[in-house]
Amino acid sequence: MSGIHQFTDVQGERRRLLVALDGRIKLILMLVALGLNLLAGGIRFPLALLLLSTVAVTASGVQLRSFMRRMMVPIMLAFVAFVSQLFWYPEGELLRTISVLGFDLPVYQGALDRGLELCCRILGGMSVLLFFSLTTPLPELMRAAHAFHCPSVLIELALIMYRYIFLMFEEASRIRRAQKSRLGYVSFSNTLRSFSTLGGMLILRSYDRAERSFAAMRCRGYRGVMTAVVPSRLKGHDWGVLLVAGMILMALWTVR
């Protein structure tokens, strides 16, 4: 199970400005960028967001390769969305007719514009989300969400899930290694059998661990509140980045 590194947070990169930025500032910027991305028509604003996110990711110390790997799924979705729009809107000038299996499919200028707009909007929005997910550890994001009065139960659920995902990965890795060393994955049928056993065992062990963890929580006086989530004061560089980023977004908005 090699996917665990995908969830590794970026504590080690805190020295970089964009990563050390307060979670509340990042959350505000992310929501504003996504909102503007939805409202702005055309392709300039979303493409500018995509470019900005890519630059910001690189500046934060995250490998471009890692960012592009995560962008593959949105890129594929954007392509599907683009193609889906091409043949649905008979607006504007007829550009060409594509023949598929004996059917003539006309492509109009309006449909192309819509397709491109949707495609770019997906890419712009997802790049912003990915930038924030790669540079913001979940605990920090939850601290920010708490500051904005997000319901505590949702925050605690997110934090608990974040903590236990790693345990589940480790448990799954251990089971898989043990299965593999006993020829559990040498053939397709073996693989199916072993995988279903792994799934079942994970459920049982998760249940056992949940019981033990709850006992441990009770022993430390758990009353339904996980932690004292106290965000620190905003620093000078937080305000600085908020101002600069806000100005950039406004500038992009005016030239959209």
Next chain:
Amino acid sequence: MLKIEDLHYTYEDGTPALNGIDLEIEKGEFVAMLGSNGSGKSTLIRHLNGLFKPSLGRVLFQGKELGDVEDREVFSKIGIVFQDPDDQLFASTVEEDVAFGPTNMGLPPDDIKERVHQALHMVNMQEFARKSVHALSHGQKKRVCIAGILAMRPEVIILDEPTAGLDPMGVHSLMHLLEELNREKGITMIMATHVVDLVPLFMSKIAILSKGEVLRCGSPDEVFGDAEVLERAKLHLPLIAELMHILKTRDNVNLHHIPLTVGEARREILRLLTVDDVKARV
């Protein structure tokens, strides 16, 4: 401080785990619950903070029956560190996890922050305060678990096989930490273990368990001097004591007593060498 009277416990599937345990633990003691696997150690220690309710008998803490004391009071005074640290680390970062207990005690944020800082300092993990829990090594996780309990400032700490999974240096480091907490902070320590060699080095009192019963309770010298009890409990002497015992019984070496630690064995050997040296000169 803690008194166990005729404690019986049977699991839901009918397995009898404890069969009439009587034990007294005084304030400030460092007690070992020594027994092989399945002897009832873990079941017993879960009764000591009220996690398990006995089928028969009772547990008294400071003269009051545990069942009559509010959970909040019990858990803040009696802390428990489980064998698997992943069972009791639930927050994302170290400092958030250590803050869990004090938060539940309803303390103000400044107090919580102070306690977290102190607790991490006591276990030498202050540099890891902001680190994610999943990024810690096994030994570091154990320390954070202990810090999480220390932050609640308990009077008693119960530990279930705390040395399990640690390398020799880790074991030594952890045991020295526990001994320091016992000696300097006066925290009563109760440790369930089957690592016989550790016991005479750090503990003042041992309770030998077997099949849900306490076979013998006393100082290390008293307990390890009873070979029959050790055999019944399927335990052995500490290795150094085993060696000295063989020297005494098979090689007729004139030992005054069976030393239980390396330090004691060294003194005894030096004494013998000095005596022999004198005899040789005469």
